[in-house]
Amino acid sequence: MSEAHLPLVTEWARQEGFCPGVGDAGVYRHTDAGGLWLGCLGEEPVGCVAGIRYDQRYGFIGLFLVRPAFRGRGYGVALWRHALAHLEGVACIGLEAAPERLIDYSRWGFVAAYDTLRWRLPAASRSRCSGAVLPRGYAVVGRAELAADAGAHDLVLAYDARHEATPRPHFLGEWLGQSNGTVELVRDDLGCCRGFGRIRPCLLSDGAGALGWRLGPLLADAPVLAGALLDRLCSERTGPLMIDAPEANPRAHRLLQERGFQIVGRTVRMYRGRPPALPQQDIYGLACLELG
Incomplete structure (x- = not known):
């Protein structure tokens, strides 16, 4: 192609x-x-x-x-x-x-292996995605700092590698470096990555040219960190918001329900060969269903 x-x-x-x-x-x-x-x-x-x-x-x-x-x-x-x-x-x-x-x-x-749920946030529930506060000792690093700090970028690559079937530095470098998306990283006071997320515009099936937002990946060590990332990424966005989350992570289910997301679709993850052992409890949103 x-x-x-x-x-x-x-x-x-x-x-x-x-x-x-x-x-x-x-x-x-x-x-x-x-x-x-x-x-x-x-x-x-x-x-x-x-x-x-x-x-x-x-x-x-x-x-x-x-x-x-x-x-x-x-x-x-x-x-x-x-x-x-x-x-x-x-x-x-x-x-x-x-x-x-x-x-x-x-x-x-x-x-x-497991079901993947597509969640969509109605406009009426948008106000719920705000106000999450990070615990003491954690801070958010935005896109500009990630771009300027090779060390921060390497932290994201290392964190992602622990949550994927295989390390994917080339893909992730492309994915996080796209100018049409926003990336946020949570770092603790020791400088370790404890979660990260990305949001980008998407084309809706509702009508030609209609734009919404796709969240993913969204990975974090704890629900409070995932919630803070999600709220920052969703703030000031207009249009529908969507995220694909593994049903095998009940913490993702609760987090999205609390913020008013609704299930609008379901697919099934399948594997040929031994399935990868993934820490599902840390996976709140997949990068892209077309890339795994």
């Missing part, structure tokens, strides 16, 4: 209700230059898929769709096989499945 195709694929994702973040597809492409494809009939694009290889231990399949007019003809299977071939030899492959596709993916050796 070339860079010129990214706006088209982003629009397809919007129409499917993925609510893609502005600039997300470019990050997929930069994470694994050979892992993003467009399926064409002659010169006509009909579908796409991402098969991102982080390393030999972990890969992820996402952004998998075929235009409605071309479904049922085997084009999706062709894209699917192409992504799997690219990930040949990877120890574990993950994906995020719609509930009605569980049987389909299980035939290829994928096993359900």
Whole structure:
């Protein structure tokens, strides 16, 4: 897939209700230059898929769709096989499945691990995302300081590596460095990272050109830290706010409910190979369902 195709694929994702973040597809492409494809009939694009290889231990399949007019003809299977071939030899492959596709993916050796819930904050509840106070000994580091302080950036990379299936410095560097997002880090008085989060504009399925906000990743050692990060990231934002959180973390469920978020969707995380052992209690929001 070339860079010129990214706006088209982003629009397809919007129409499917993925609510893609502005600039997300470019990050997929930069994470694994050979892992993003467009399926064409002659010169006509009909579908796409991402098969991102982080390393030999972990890969992820996402952004998998075929235009409605071309479904049922085997084009999706062709894209699917192409992504799997690219990930040949990877120890574990993950994906995020719609509930009605569980049987389909299980035939290829994928096993359900846990549900992922999509939460959306109505405008009427926006006032609840304010006023969280960090405990004594903690401070928030904003985007400007992260950009200027290589040490702070390395703290985020190290913290993220403890909460992911495999370290992803290239992806995270791209993700956090995008100019269309805001990043916040919580640091304790010893200088250690205790959580971080990012928010970016997204394209809503409600209507062409409609903008909202996607939160993620949101990781923290404790609910009070996650709440303070969430409130800072959401402050002064207009438009709908969305976050994807693993149902396996009940602390995320309580935190989002307290702030008035409502569940608007559900997908299922599936793996082929041994599932990664992740500290789910610290994961309040995923970066992106299309990248794992």
